[in-house]
Amino acid sequence: MNTQTSSATAKAFLNVNNVEVIYDHVILVLKGVSLEVQEGKIVAILGANGAGKSTTLKSISTLLRGERGDVTKGSVEFRGERVDQLSPNDLVKRGMVQVMEGRHCFGHLTVEENLLTGAYTRNISRGDLKLSLEKVYDYFPRLKTRRSSLAGYTSGGEQQMTAIGRALMAKPTMILLDEPSMGLAPQIVEEIFEIVRDLNQREKVSFLLAEQNTTVALRYADFGYILENGRVVMEGDAKELASNEDVKEFYLGISSGGRKSFRDVKHYRRRKRWLA
Amino acid sequence: MQFFLEVLLGGLLSGIMYSLVALGFVLIYKASGVFNFAQGAMVFFAALTAVGLHDMGLSLWLAVPLTMAIMIVLAVAIEKIVLRPLVNQAEITLFMVTIGLTFFIEGLAQAIWGASVRKLELGIEDVPLEFLLDNAGIAISQFDLVAAGIAFVLVAALAIFFSKTKVGRALRAVADDHQAALSIGIPLQQIWVIVWGVAGFVALVAGLLWGARNGVQFALTFVALKALPVLILGGFTSVPGAIVGGLIIGASEKLAEVFLGPYVGGGIEGWFPYVLALLFLLVRPEGLFGEKIIRRI
Numbered sequence: 001m002n003t004q005t006s007s008a009t010a011k012a013f014l015n016v017n018n019v020e021v022i023y024d025h026v027i028l029v030l031k032g033v034s035l036e037v038q039e040g041k042i043v044a045i046l047g048a049n050g051a052g053k054s055t056t057l058k059s060i061s062t063l064l065r066g067e068r069g070d071v072t073k074g075s076v077e078f079r080g081e082r083v084d085q086l087s088p089n090d091l092v093k094r095g096m097v098q099v100m101e102g103r104h105c106f107g108h109l110t111v112e113e114n115l116l117t118g119a120y121t122r123n124i125s126r127g128d129l130k131l132s133l134e135k136v137y138d139y140f141p142r143l144k145t146r147r148s149s150l151a152g153y154t155s156g157g158e159q160q161m162t163a164i165g166r167a168l169m170a171k172p173t174m175i176l177l178d179e180p181s182m183g184l185a186p187q188i189v190e191e192i193f194e195i196v197r198d199l200n201q202r203e204k205v206s207f208l209l210a211e212q213n214t215t216v217a218l219r220y221a222d223f224g225y226i227l228e229n230g231r232v233v234m235e236g237d238a239k240e241l242a243s244n245e246d247v248k249e250f251y252l253g254i255s256s257g258g259r260k261s262f263r264d265v266k267h268y269r270r271r272k273r274w275l276a
Numbered sequence: 277m278q279f280f281l282e283v284l285l286g287g288l289l290s291g292i293m294y295s296l297v298a299l300g301f302v303l304i305y306k307a308s309g310v311f312n313f314a315q316g317a318m319v320f321f322a323a324l325t326a327v328g329l330h331d332m333g334l335s336l337w338l339a340v341p342l343t344m345a346i347m348i349v350l351a352v353a354i355e356k357i358v359l360r361p362l363v364n365q366a367e368i369t370l371f372m373v374t375i376g377l378t379f380f381i382e383g384l385a386q387a388i389w390g391a392s393v394r395k396l397e398l399g400i401e402d403v404p405l406e407f408l409l410d411n412a413g414i415a416i417s418q419f420d421l422v423a424a425g426i427a428f429v430l431v432a433a434l435a436i437f438f439s440k441t442k443v444g445r446a447l448r449a450v451a452d453d454h455q456a457a458l459s460i461g462i463p464l465q466q467i468w469v470i471v472w473g474v475a476g477f478v479a480l481v482a483g484l485l486w487g488a489r490n491g492v493q494f495a496l497t498f499v500a501l502k503a504l505p506v507l508i509l510g511g512f513t514s515v516p517g518a519i520v521g522g523l524i525i526g527a528s529e530k531l532a533e534v535f536l537g538p539y540v541g542g543g544i545e546g547w548f549p550y551v552l553a554l555l556f557l558l559v560r561p562e563g564l565f566g567e568k569i570i571r572r573i
Contacts, residue, residue: 087463091461092461097460097461099459104459106449106453106456107453108567117462120460120461120462
């Protein structure tokens, strides 16, 4: 059906297998989500509010545990090893970092201190630390000019850059990026996605990003999954998805034949993938 | 004038003793957003343990490091048994837990060492410095000066620790945003053990100094209550704030007692700091040096 799944089902970089998530022991949020990311790719998870995009990312990074969410079924494999029982600390050491939705910078630390905390898990010399820092400033020259201001006082775009830069300081091979466009001006969104692409190409960092902004996400991603009500309802190459009639209609807001009543809208409910 | 100076200096120096206790609160609040009500109990526990070990025949040089080791064990135990199961609970829950801890630690200390008042000799005499007495006519206790010196070193070390070291930065990061700290791989458990350990160390220093002055007894736990106005003045999140707050409280309560006291029949030293703190809350709720509440709109 598509190149990504068929070419290497066995050896995906990140492999999420039929994951089910329940919050507070009662609220079923993910109903068996499976997806994979090949090494060096940018993969997007798309979908509306509450579809389970963030939950999917958090179930991979195991940050879910702190929010009373439990992975009740399924498994997550990163570079061929089960990682769902690890702590976030272990995951970061293995090269996977999440950039959380809403940036979550340390507001009372300066931009530079924010970046430095990102290297917490690495035991490196002062010189190497400085080198890593310069590298991040290379990608985000704006941050260099604001290095000594408190992160809480910087703009939304700068905070998003700080959050991504902070994740980079851990020297990851895989970044989980949650809603990078949230609350940002279109121009800044473009700028940030450009940098994501740059990082992907030059630093060989793989990305799994959750986005509501389908248009932009599909332009930069290699592959996409569409989530609806906690299930993957559609997947495919980004280009294919972008030209798919249904996707166009529901997520891109481009309709082919005039206005339609919502009563006629087709829901993708039945399709499931049974990989487990 | 000379009398005024003497009162002022005496007040400032006793204020430093308050600062030492307040420091412990600041540390834990800074790193975990928890107001540790048990800090006073920790001061009591540390002092009593050190004195108890000393009374058993150990030298102070041995008793104090041993007590520090016990404080670290306590920190690990608190993290494992109390804090870990309560990750991500509301602040008020954690606050209630520290109240429970207070009673537990107080009880534990007395169960092990008994409830009698013990005397602690640090070898620093609580007598006026002759040099100052002869030349300026001001009576300043040698003990107070040593305490001030110790406090100064402690604060300088903590300030450097928080701003320049990796662990210090991580502590501040955790204080700011637990989730984000987790997401970049800072292990919260480890951080909490460190911060409770450091707070235990500060409690030990404060306990030794207060114990040497007033005797090691249950009343040490009330010292923590005096730290409250200090914190409100200085700000809950600031190490320098704890020091300046302590100085202001110490000086103002002594000055008020001596100069205002006679007009209202005396005895205002006990409540004056609280009134001051209350007034201060109206003007600057985050304290002199507290972190400003940053809110994006």
